[in-house]
Amino acid sequence: MNILFLGATGIHHTLIAAHLYLGKPEPVNFRNIKFWDDRSKEMLGYPLFLDQDEQRNRVYSLGVGRDVLMVTKSIEQLVEILNCTERDLIIKPIFIKRERLILFLHRIGGFKTVNHLVLPIIDYLLKKEYAAINQQVKEFKSQVRFA
Amino acid sequence: MEIPYFDKTSDADFGSIRYMGTDEFGHDVYVLGKKSMGNRYSAILMGVAEILGSQDQLMVVNCMDRVNWSMKIGGFTSRRLRLVLLGRPVVTWGTQKAFSQLVNLVEITRLKVMGNDYKIQAT
Numbered sequence: 001m002n003i004l005f006l007g008a009t010g011i012h013h014t015l016i017a018a019h020l021y022l023g024k025p026e027p028v029n030f031r032n033i034k035f036w037d038d039r040s041k042e043m044l045g046y047p048l049f050l051d052q053d054e055q056r057n058r059v060y061s062l063g064v065g066r067d068v069l070m071v072t073k074s075i076e077q078l079v080e081i082l083n084c085t086e087r088d089l090i091i092k093p094i095f096i097k098r099e100r101l102i103l104f105l106h107r108i109g110g111f112k113t114v115n116h117l118v119l120p121i122i123d124y125l126l127k128k129e130y131a132a133i134n135q136q137v138k139e140f141k142s143q144v145r146f147a
Numbered sequence: 148m149e150i151p152y153f154d155k156t157s158d159a160d161f162g163s164i165r166y167m168g169t170d171e172f173g174h175d176v177y178v179l180g181k182k183s184m185g186n187r188y189s190a191i192l193m194g195v196a197e198i199l200g201s202q203d204q205l206m207v208v209n210c211m212d213r214v215n216w217s218m219k220i221g222g223f224t225s226r227r228l229r230l231v232l233l234g235r236p237v238v239t240w241g242t243q244k245a246f247s248q249l250v251n252l253v254e255i256t257r258l259k260v261m262g263n264d265y266k267i268q269a270t
Contacts, residue, residue, distance in 0.1 A: 045190030067162070067184075071188075071191060075191070081164060
């Protein structure tokens with residue numbers, strides 16, 4: 001089975017959620033997480049493969065921009081069209097209060113000089129959101145266990 | 148105007164993959180509105196198909212590069228601002244102007260899909 005974490009960006013809060021889901025050690029510094037703020041990978045638009053969980057499910061992170069629910073709907077329908085089911089792919093959207101702001105900062109951070117200023121702000125905002133992300137992952141883990 | 152869904156969609160329809168029919172090669176054809184997400188949406192869908200091991204069953208055709216300003220402004224006025232009387236003639240006029248471009252895109256797509264077992268999505 002595949003598990004796809006979806007969010008406004010795939011290299012910030014969504015990546016942290018996938019990282020926590022995989023049971024990896026709590027990050028002291030987000031920048032140590034693989035693919036953290038990796039703009040070149042994010043630009044491609046493809047899901048980022050992170051690792052396999054203990055049940056050998058393949059875990060991905062994907063950034064889809066502002067309208068996470070719209071993309072979630074499309075992916076769910078695509079899974080059906082391709083004759084697959086939830087047993088093949090579970091989609092977990094991750095929402096945080098400041099996701100629009102993070103997306104905005106991520107976009108303006110496309111300029112190298114601005115990026116140096118923007119990254120600490122993103123770090124700070126995500127530290128504030130960390131508990132909310134962790135809570136969503138905990139709830140999801142219990143859902144997957146019973147799936 | 149007789150084409151199903153032509154200038155008749157609502158906000159809730161964005162992101163919905165709607166079945167349009169089956170072509171002469173037996174491929175199922177769908178349409179999808181993706182707001183202003185451009186080619187990124189194609190990459191997302193292809194990426195998901197790849198995860199599922201079905202990338203050879205899907206072809207995503209981005210129609211936005213054939214859409215002119217009249218279609219964009221007319222569509223926005225009709226759908227988003229809900230000024231149908233004002234927007235629909237503009238989007239229809241724009242579509243007539245872009246028609247040959249759209250036909251060209253269809254021809255290119257037909258050539259690409261010949262002999263392959265695709266599900267086609269126009270986005």
